[in-house]
Amino acid sequence: MRPGEAANPAPPTVQRVRVRFAKRGRLRFLSHRDVARSVERAVRRAGVPVSHSHGFSPHPRISWIGAAPTGTASEAEYLEIGLTREVDPEVVRAALDAALPAGLDILDAVVAEPPALADRIDASLWRIVLPGVPEAALRAAVEALLARDTLVVERVMPAGRREIDVRAAVVSATVTACDDVPVAGPPEGDVPGGVTPEPDAAGPDCAILTAVVRQTTPAVRPDDVLGALDVVAGLKPPVPAKATRMAQGLLDDRGRLTDPLGPGRVTARA
Amino acid sequence: MCGGVIGAGLPWVRVSAVLSGSVFPALEPLLPRVSKPVQYVGGELNAQTRPWESAEVRWALLYPDAYEVGLPNQGVMILYEVLNERADALAERCYAVWPDLEGLMREHGVPAFTVDSHRPIGAFDLLGVSFSTELGYTNLLTTLDLAGIPLHAADRDESHPVVVAGGHAAFNPEPIADFVDVAALGDGEEVVGDITDVVKAWKAEGRPGGRRELLLRLANTDGCYVPSLYSVTYSGGAIAAVTPEAGAPATVQKRTTSDLDEWPYPKAPLVPLAETVHERASVEIFRGCTRGCRFCQAGMITRPVRERSLPGIGAMVDAAVRASGFDEVGLLSLSSADHSEIADITKGLADRYEGTNTSLSLPSTRVDAFNIDLANEISRNGRRSGLTFAPEGGSERIRRVINKMVSEEDLIRTVSEAFAQGWRQVKLYFMCGLPTEEDEDVLEIAGMAHRVIQAGRAASGRNDVRCTISIGGFVPKPHTPFQWAAQAHPDVVDARLRKLREAVNSNKKLGRNIGMRYHDGQPSLIEGLLARGDRRVGAVIERVWREGGRFDGWSEHFSYERWTTAAKAELEPLGVSLEWFTTREREEGEILPWDHLDSGLERDWLWADWQDALSGREQDDCRWTPCFDCGVCPSTGADIEVGPSGTTLLPLTVVNPVGRELGG
Numbered sequence: 001m002r003p004g005e006a007a008n009p010a011p012p013t014v015q016r017v018r019v020r021f022a023k024r025g026r027l028r029f030l031s032h033r034d035v036a037r038s039v040e041r042a043v044r045r046a047g048v049p050v051s052h053s054h055g056f057s058p059h060p061r062i063s064w065i066g067a068a069p070t071g072t073a074s075e076a077e078y079l080e081i082g083l084t085r086e087v088d089p090e091v092v093r094a095a096l097d098a099a100l101p102a103g104l105d106i107l108d109a110v111v112a113e114p115p116a117l118a119d120r121i122d123a124s125l126w127r128i129v130l131p132g133v134p135e136a137a138l139r140a141a142v143e144a145l146l147a148r149d150t151l152v153v154e155r156v157m158p159a160g161r162r163e164i165d166v167r168a169a170v171v172s173a174t175v176t177a178c179d180d181v182p183v184a185g186p187p188e189g190d191v192p193g194g195v196t197p198e199p200d201a202a203g204p205d206c207a208i209l210t211a212v213v214r215q216t217t218p219a220v221r222p223d224d225v226l227g228a229l230d231v232v233a234g235l236k237p238p239v240p241a242k243a244t245r246m247a248q249g250l251l252d253d254r255g256r257l258t259d260p261l262g263p264g265r266v267t268a269r270a
Numbered sequence: 271m272c273g274g275v276i277g278a279g280l281p282w283v284r285v286s287a288v289l290s291g292s293v294f295p296a297l298e299p300l301l302p303r304v305s306k307p308v309q310y311v312g313g314e315l316n317a318q319t320r321p322w323e324s325a326e327v328r329w330a331l332l333y334p335d336a337y338e339v340g341l342p343n344q345g346v347m348i349l350y351e352v353l354n355e356r357a358d359a360l361a362e363r364c365y366a367v368w369p370d371l372e373g374l375m376r377e378h379g380v381p382a383f384t385v386d387s388h389r390p391i392g393a394f395d396l397l398g399v400s401f402s403t404e405l406g407y408t409n410l411l412t413t414l415d416l417a418g419i420p421l422h423a424a425d426r427d428e429s430h431p432v433v434v435a436g437g438h439a440a441f442n443p444e445p446i447a448d449f450v451d452v453a454a455l456g457d458g459e460e461v462v463g464d465i466t467d468v469v470k471a472w473k474a475e476g477r478p479g480g481r482r483e484l485l486l487r488l489a490n491t492d493g494c495y496v497p498s499l500y501s502v503t504y505s506g507g508a509i510a511a512v513t514p515e516a517g518a519p520a521t522v523q524k525r526t527t528s529d530l531d532e533w534p535y536p537k538a539p540l541v542p543l544a545e546t547v548h549e550r551a552s553v554e555i556f557r558g559c560t561r562g563c564r565f566c567q568a569g570m571i572t573r574p575v576r577e578r579s580l581p582g583i584g585a586m587v588d589a590a591v592r593a594s595g596f597d598e599v600g601l602l603s604l605s606s607a608d609h610s611e612i613a614d615i616t617k618g619l620a621d622r623y624e625g626t627n628t629s630l631s632l633p634s635t636r637v638d639a640f641n642i643d644l645a646n647e648i649s650r651n652g653r654r655s656g657l658t659f660a661p662e663g664g665s666e667r668i669r670r671v672i673n674k675m676v677s678e679e680d681l682i683r684t685v686s687e688a689f690a691q692g693w694r695q696v697k698l699y700f701m702c703g704l705p706t707e708e709d710e711d712v713l714e715i716a717g718m719a720h721r722v723i724q725a726g727r728a729a730s731g732r733n734d735v736r737c738t739i740s741i742g743g744f745v746p747k748p749h750t751p752f753q754w755a756a757q758a759h760p761d762v763v764d765a766r767l768r769k770l771r772e773a774v775n776s777n778k779k780l781g782r783n784i785g786m787r788y789h790d791g792q793p794s795l796i797e798g799l800l801a802r803g804d805r806r807v808g809a810v811i812e813r814v815w816r817e818g819g820r821f822d823g824w825s826e827h828f829s830y831e832r833w834t835t836a837a838k839a840e841l842e843p844l845g846v847s848l849e850w851f852t853t854r855e856r857e858e859g860e861i862l863p864w865d866h867l868d869s870g871l872e873r874d875w876l877w878a879d880w881q882d883a884l885s886g887r888e889q890d891d892c893r894w895t896p897c898f899d900c901g902v903c904p905s906t907g908a909d910i911e912v913g914p915s916g917t918t919l920l921p922l923t924v925v926n927p928v929g930r931e932l933g934g
Contacts, residue, residue: 029301029308029311030544033545038543045929047930047931048932095932099929
């Protein structure tokens with residue numbers, strides 16, 4: 001091989017498959033980079049015919065969209081894989097799911113069609129469980145936030161402090177009690193716990209905030225929403241909240257999210 | 271659980287009241303408050319969580335450094351699989367926790383845990399600790415303390431795990447003799463099984479004689495050293511005698527796994543979720559090295575050379591790639607290009623993985639065993655990284671002293687070929703502070719780097735070639751010919767490196783293409799104290815730990831002042847000192863703290879080799895020249911095992927060599 005020669009004349013992409021996956025349980029502590037490495041390895045192990053970039057450092061063609069922050073769970077993450085031959089998306093889904101550790105679960109897959117994935121998503125539905133927070137207190141705080149026109153919080157980012165308008169991004173927010181939700185169940189695959197709960201832990205109170213949040217730049221995260229509730233109402237959860245992204249999609253005129261993998265979804269080419 | 275002595279008088283344990291349950295519900299709320307929480311959650315691909323009740327003997331395996339360093343460790347992975355394959359045993363892994371989580375665990379009473387099932391370490395029968403480096407000793411104390419295990423072996427009772435140290439540093443466990451119950455010497459594959467059998471029988475018999483009886487039984491297990499059964503006396507600073515109690519052997523011999531093909535581990539490498547220092551599937555292609563570099567403890571204590579067969583390597587690489595999804599395969603050994611069939615191995619693997627974006631790496635190669643065909647095979651299917659060689663010494667004279675006989679001509683010829691073939695970067699490793707070293711020996715490194723750049727420019731026709739020289743301080747280690755040598759003081763090392771930098775930059779046109787990396791010499795001196803220390807050094811380790819010493823291998827956590835202050839306080843009242851243990855040359859007759867631990871090497875041979883070093887005489891490699899009686903083969907009952915064997919890699923006819931066949 002000579003200098004400048006392509007290290008790997010890679011076969012071209014003939015099909016793209018869009019995938020919805022979940023990040024669950026203790027694997028919610030994975031960062032986006034951790035998820036990406038795990039998926040790239042699973043693609044190899046599963047024998048998915050992924051296409052690669054050219055050159056000395058070929059990378060698998062997998063594209064990502066707005067990852068749920070480290071520490072938050074998700075039922076609705078999306079990626080797109082370029083393939084060197086046409087494959088039934090359900091076969092890709094099942095093979096990838098089997099090759100990933102439990103907690104990174106592949107839920108759905110379709111053949112990609114225009115418009116692009118990025119143009120099919122502009123908001124997220126978050127479910128934030130707040131152990132130790134009385135429902136009434138959370139409701140009051142949320143009402144106070146919704147009553148504002150604007151509510152800015154600060155976030156420290158690598159490039160410095162950024163101001164983020166949380167209120168502008170929150171489309172809707174509702175509060176429920178979490179009677180039927182376990183506060184801190186054992187993670188998947190764990191042995192039955194034999195641990196005495198700490199006396200200063202959550203207690204009987206527990207409330208759930210469900211919010212539709214528009215995707216702004218930078219994205220408003222669950223932590224920012226909780227920060228805003230602290231600013232407007234002094235709400236400070238006694239233990240860390242658990243946030244899960246339940247859905248992503250385009251906001252329709254009634255404030256609901258449409259499925260990025262449909263309508264007009266294609267599960268196999270004719 | 272124990273209610274035992276808790277170090278540093280810290281408040282203890284609300285959570286660990288129940289023996290073996292998961293502490294995860296108590297740990298989980300702390301994780302959002304620490305950096306990189308993913309390192310504490312487990313759940314890696316190929317991790318194992320066996321039912322607690324299914325095993326009669328339970329091991330917690332600790333790598334006493336950060337998860338990102340410990341997870342890829344081959345030793346831990348091998349023992350984890352070997353133990354978990356036994357129906358009557360289970361093993362779970364644990365790593366050192368960073369100070370942010372340590373603080374929260376103390377505040378909330380969460381005990382040290384395994385990452386597999388988050389069980390409290392105190393509930394296990396054994397805590398196996400793998401020491402690649404002595405700088406992990408303070409982290410051992412953190413883990414013991416967080417686990418509720420008394421720091422001192424003497425304070426433990428039969429409810430506490432038996433603490434077993436292994437790894438290269440265990441060849442002189444005397445500095446941690448107060449804190450460990452057993453040191454296992456040599457290869458671990460077989461001795462962990464023997465220890466398991468001993469513990470199992472003792473438990474089944476109803477724990478007769480308590481912990482003491484168990485330790486006596488372990489002391490009579492091959493390769494196991496129980497420090498508490500030996501008393502050490504001193505006279506005039508040095509050791510006067512090491513006396514075993516009745517029932518304990520006078521010397522303990524290391525274990526040697528003679529046929530690597532019988533131990534094809536790891537079969538399914540752990541695939542981390544978090545980022546780690548080595549993201550690759552590693553296969554050990556041979557163990558041991560007889561090149562005879564006199565500074566190299568690994569080469570001395572792992573003899574003789576035992577090669578894995580080609581079919582064995584072929585099958586292990588296949589299994590590891592399929593099980594992990596890694597796109598890089600590391601062919602590990604102390605000097606990988608020295609495998610007698612390395613050309614067949616690399617060509618066979620490059621053929622097999624053609625078109626799959628799977629690259630090979632040889633993490634350790636000698637320039638005299640290397641050639642461009644090898645380099646091209648390694649980079650055929652993947653990324654082409656830089657070339658790395660370790661001449662170790664700058665001058666021909668010092669390379670004779672250390673017995674690393676690579677010539678500058680070989681180096682220049684090899685890098686010229688590489689630059690002609692399109693490589694743009696070469697890295698060179700050296701040591702500073704070697705025995706008999708003068709400024710001139712180190713300054714010759716600059717000339718070598720200059721000539722590499724000149725040769726590279728001539729061969730490539732380009733100006734932008736790079737050479738990085740990386741320099742570490744030399745630390746004399748036990749069981750090597752340099753075990754008697756005086757370690758150079760950090761001030762000497764630092765001064766030489768300053769002069770070297772000036773020499774590199776004396777020619778600006780060449781110097782601007784040369785990068786120089788080195789660490790300051792202070793941590794090396796402490797490593798030297800811990801490497802050649804005796805039992806009196808244990809008090810220094812404990813004091814440093816009580817004053818906050820953690821993660822001493824990390825420059826941002828290491829405090830030289832904390833170590834020198836503690837050494838002064840603990841050693842000088844005894845008539846010895848940091849200098850006494852490090853910068854002092856030993857006499858032939860002095861009893862060394864590890865003399866009763868047998869690495870297989872004859873002490874007389876080591877001394878003769880040390881004398882040869884001082885007069886600049888080389889020693890050949892016994893793979894290719896007659897035996898020089900280092901003593902290893904007769905004492906370990908093993909022989910040098912090298913090819914050529916005439917075998918090949920297993921033929922591979924499947925369509926996809928890196929994963930499964932996709933249906934549909």
